[in-house]
Amino acid sequence: MSVVAGRPGDGVAGAFAAAPPSLRDRLLEAAVQVMTTDGWGRVTMARLADHAGVSRQTVYNEIGTKNDLAEAMVMRELDRFLDGVAQSFDAHPDDLIAAIRDSAQRVLEYAEDNALLHAVVSATHGADTELLPLLTTHSEYLLEGAKLVIRERVAAYDVQLPPQRLDASIDMVVRVVLSHVMQPSADPARTADDIAWIAMRVLG
Known part of the structure; x- marks a missing residue:
């Protein structure tokens, strides 16, 4: 577990704001947004690829299977x-x-x-x-x-x-x-x- 520097009370999310998100973080964030608005069944690798502007194969290479995505x-x-x-x-x-x-x-x-x-x-x-x-x-x-x-x-x-x-x-x-x-x-x-x-x- 890594500890990220931040001021007390700023919240955890704020501590991550300074660093630009990686492709993996962008894909995970997109997956969370789709799941919480449309349900897990609507989360697909193709949809995540469109969101991130990459190919579906790139999503598979970065994340793995849909089960790997849920775990991540x-x-x-x-x-x-x-x-x-x-x-x-x-x-x-x-x-x-x-x-x-x-x-x-x-x-x-x-x-x-x-x-x-x-x-x-x-x-x-x-x-x-x-x-x-x-x-x-x-x-x-x-x-x-x-x-x-x-x-x-x-x-x-x-x-x-x-x-x-x-x-x-x-x-x-x-x-x-x-x-x-x-x-x-x-x-x-x-x-x-x-x-x-x-x-x-x-x-x-």
């Missing part, structure tokens, strides 16, 4: 999600609660209007049953990946909790954030403040 789309969103968490902890090396607040806000801002990420979190995507096994598998990867990133970063802070209680606390925070990805109850900043308050009480 999902993994890109998950990597960006986890990169955002890592960025927030990098920005607050001496304040764990601030790191949690920033990562929650960053993730929630990135998740707004991100239909693919919502599909992964819920492991559903309407009637696109072809994608369900992939989404179900990667929803577990997202949960475990987020907990792993936070667990590794929390080790650098002075948290006076036994390992079992710390793991339970991390699990709780991650699940609360993901629940707000699926069903927001307030704007990202306010929700992040609430999550940080809970984390402060739990982590002491």
Whole structure:
């Protein structure tokens, strides 16, 4: 997993804006747009080729099969999600609660209007049953990946909790954030403040 530099609160998508998109990124972005507007069944290599101004063979060479395309789309969103968490902890090396607040806000801002990420979190995507096994598998990867990133970063802070209680606390925070990805109850900043308050009480 690569960590992309960015200011706290800018959101993960903004951190990618400076670099011109590669052909692969352009194809994946086009695939996400088609899937979220027309459904997975309307995503074809020919349509992606037209969007990028390349031949269909070039799309196959760059992406592979349609199953490879689905995998690449999902993994890109998950990597960006986890990169955002890592960025927030990098920005607050001496304040764990601030790191949690920033990562929650960053993730929630990135998740707004991100239909693919919502599909992964819920492991559903309407009637696109072809994608369900992939989404179900990667929803577990997202949960475990987020907990792993936070667990590794929390080790650098002075948290006076036994390992079992710390793991339970991390699990709780991650699940609360993901629940707000699926069903927001307030704007990202306010929700992040609430999550940080809970984390402060739990982590002491």
